[in-house]
Amino acid sequence: MIDIDQAHETGQPPAGAYWLAFSSDTTPEEARAVFRAKHGQDPATIRPGLGGLLLAGPCPQGGGHG
Numbered sequence: 001m002i003d004i005d006q007a008h009e010t011g012q013p014p015a016g017a018y019w020l021a022f023s024s025d026t027t028p029e030e031a032r033a034v035f036r037a038k039h040g041q042d043p044a045t046i047r048p049g050l051g052g053l054l055l056a057g058p059c060p061q062g063g064g065h066g
Contacts, residue, residue: 017057017058017059018057018058018059019049019055019056019057019058019059020034020035020038020043020055020056020057020059021049021053021054021055022034022053022054022055022056023052023053023054024052024053024054026054028046028054031043031046031054031056032046032056034056035056035057035059039059039060041060043056043057043058044057044058045057
């Protein structure tokens with residue numbers, strides 16, 4: 001099970017989860033729309049990642065790649 005609260009407390013995405021990564025010029029609204037189109041639901045969170053990436057996720061079980 002992915003612990004979203006832990007991700008917020010530590011500032012890091014939960015280990016073992018897949019996230020969609022977007023370039024720094026992507027808006028949160030664009031990231032949300034792409035995530036929704038790919039997974040059929042909104043991401044639980046959209047947050048900054050390492051290297052200026054924008055992370056949306058976590059992806060539903062087994063849906064992070066492909």
